[in-house]
Amino acid sequence: MANGPLDNSLKEHGNNLRIKILVIDDHPLIQHAIAQTLPQFDAAVELIPAANRDETLTALARHPDCALALLDLALPGARGFDFLAELRLDFPRLPIVVLSATHDRATVSAALDAGARGYVAKTASAAALHDAIRLVLAGERGVTAIAGYSPPRARQPALDVLGLTQRQSDVLHLLAQGKPNKMICRDLRLSEGTVKVHVSAILRALNVHTRAQVVVELAKRGVTLDGAPAH
Numbered sequence: 001m002a003n004g005p006l007d008n009s010l011k012e013h014g015n016n017l018r019i020k021i022l023v024i025d026d027h028p029l030i031q032h033a034i035a036q037t038l039p040q041f042d043a044a045v046e047l048i049p050a051a052n053r054d055e056t057l058t059a060l061a062r063h064p065d066c067a068l069a070l071l072d073l074a075l076p077g078a079r080g081f082d083f084l085a086e087l088r089l090d091f092p093r094l095p096i097v098v099l100s101a102t103h104d105r106a107t108v109s110a111a112l113d114a115g116a117r118g119y120v121a122k123t124a125s126a127a128a129l130h131d132a133i134r135l136v137l138a139g140e141r142g143v144t145a146i147a148g149y150s151p152p153r154a155r156q157p158a159l160d161v162l163g164l165t166q167r168q169s170d171v172l173h174l175l176a177q178g179k180p181n182k183m184i185c186r187d188l189r190l191s192e193g194t195v196k197v198h199v200s201a202i203l204r205a206l207n208v209h210t211r212a213q214v215v216v217e218l219a220k221r222g223v224t225l226d227g228a229p230a231h
Contacts, residue, residue: 018046020063021133025072025099026051030122034070037126038133053078060091068137070099070120073111081114085215088115089178095136099129108143113219118142162205162223171198176215 023034031049038045048063050056052075060066073080087096097118098111108119117136120129124144132142164172174184181195203209206217
């Protein structure tokens with residue numbers, strides 16, 4: 001058999017046999033359609049189904065080597081963008097591609113701003129889905145042709161928009177990557193008490209209560225975190 005188009009991605013993920021893709025969708029027809037089509041493009045693909053938040057977390061615990069997740073934003077019992085933010089915080093190395101029946105420009109842009117690496121309309125062809133997955137596994141963004149969508153405008157830095165100090169902006173940069181306080185302390189060489197004070201100030205500035213909400217609120221406000229924090 002000739003090498004499939006995902007072979008390079010297999011090597012990058014250290015798996016010479018299979019590449020695991022988690023499909024998070026509660027619709028059996030969607031699960032069945034993906035199971036029937038993606039392996040036709042590359043036999044090395046192994047699909048892992050999950051129908052809700054609990055099944056998703058269980059699957060990721062059992063398969064920590066998942067290379068990518070396809071996520072439906074309309075899961076029952078889970079607010080789509082909140083769950084996307086939760087996954088980005090808890091599994092920062094897992095690329096997430098949104099697979100949704102809703103694909104207006106605002107929703108696509110918000111999902112990408114919240115950390116999704118790709119966005120595929122459920123009306124897209126199987127080939128388009130495969131191409132988006134291939135691009136994301138190669139480290140690029142994968143977005144199917146969606147009417148009205150164009151790359152987002154340049155966003156304003158957190159330091160300017162939120163009125164944060166430079167150190168608070170540094171903490172926010174690492175917090176949004178999903179790092180716990182102890183790692184932020186180590187990276188910025190700050191005491192845990194100081195980091196806690198900065199985190200509290202960030203939550204107040206964004207008017208949120210949890211770390212997961214921070215990622216969503218940054219996307220809503222169009223705030224960018226470009227640049228590495230100063231050590």
